[in-house]
Amino acid sequence: MTDQQPAPDGVLRLINGYWATGVVGAAAAHSLFTHLENGADTAAKLAIRADIAERGAQTLLDGLLGVGLVELDEGRYRNTPEASAYLVDGKPTSLSSFAQLKLKHMGSLVALPEVVGAGGPVTDPTTEVARNPHWEEIVPAIAAQSVPAATVAAEVLGLADAGEISILDVGGGSGVYSAIWLETNPAARSTQLDWEPINAIARRLLAERGVADRFTTIDGDFHTTDFGIAKYDVALYSHIAHQEGPEDNVAVFARFRDALKPGGAVVICDYVVDDDRSGPAFPLIFAAEMLLKSKQGGTWRQSDYRDWLVKAGFKDVSFHSAPPATLVIAR
Structure with a gap:
């Protein structure tokens, strides 16, 4: 009897981890978590509230379900407790703006293999100065x-x-x-x-x-x-x-x-x-x-x-x- 080969799902999820950043950032940009909190519990309702395409709303809902930030019950979506606490606009603990900011940072990871080889940044960091609009x-x-x-x-x-x-x-x-x-x-x-x-x-x-x-x-x-x-x-x-x-x-x-x-x-x-x-x-x-x-x-x-x-x-x-x-x- 031979050992069963493990499934690649976990590794593939990590390799494609930027999908999660994209889905969460895009959902935050269109306030989907806020609309879900306020009762827009289908793709059609979300599309109207957020003024986006219904296909786009459904795609984001599918992705959010996949990463564990929404739940689905008899065709109705709702935020998980975690999403409700940390991704609804206006709450003091909301990380919605941060989720959108991280979309802009994904490109910096391309340099990581070179940085690992060098043991540190290969270019001088430009953000750590007082006069920076960021x-x-x-x-x-x-x-x-x-x-x-x-x-x-x-x-x-x-x-x-x-x-x-x-x-x-x-x-x-x-x-x-x-x-x-x-x-x-x-x-x-x-x-x-x-x-x-x-x-x-x-x-x-x-x-x-x-x-x-x-x-x-x-x-x-x-x-x-x-x-x-x-x-x-x-x-x-x-x-x-x-x-x-x-x-x-x-x-x-x-x-x-x-x-x-x-x-x-x-x-x-x-x-x-x-x-x-x-x-x-x-x-x-x-x-x-x-x-x-x-x-x-x-x-x-x-x-x-x-x-x-x-x-x-x-x-x-x-x-x-x-x-x-x-x-x-x-x-």
């Missing part, structure tokens, strides 16, 4: 990714009952952490350090949420701009460590230690892998993004963060799950 698109688009982690961090730190605390958000982007934390604690104040065009976006977004009066910004590059001494109760470093090398991360962690008041905490949010690099899956795959776009970055291990923070002068380091990210909190 910030206006990408900063709001990725904000929703941080909502779950910001909420978990607020609970772990007990921010609701922390009183008049001061927060430093380094490289804060959209300011979504500050927005959620300031809403959680009406006595808190937050300062964001980032490039001026990005800070302008954050000020606008926090004004929309009604907390701009307790939010200030410092324009600058965090590599060179002073954090101050013993000024803050909480400091934040979200989704930046993965683009920095080990020595740079130790250096910035030491500056955080100096900027914090006695007993203060630094919160690091990032895609963290297990010490034996056996998982989780999302951070492992994300490492390819860093190889493409950064000269020294990567998805770092828990042991890396612990070692770096201890070198920087922190004593107590803990890890908290906020899938697909991990929160690292050090005091």
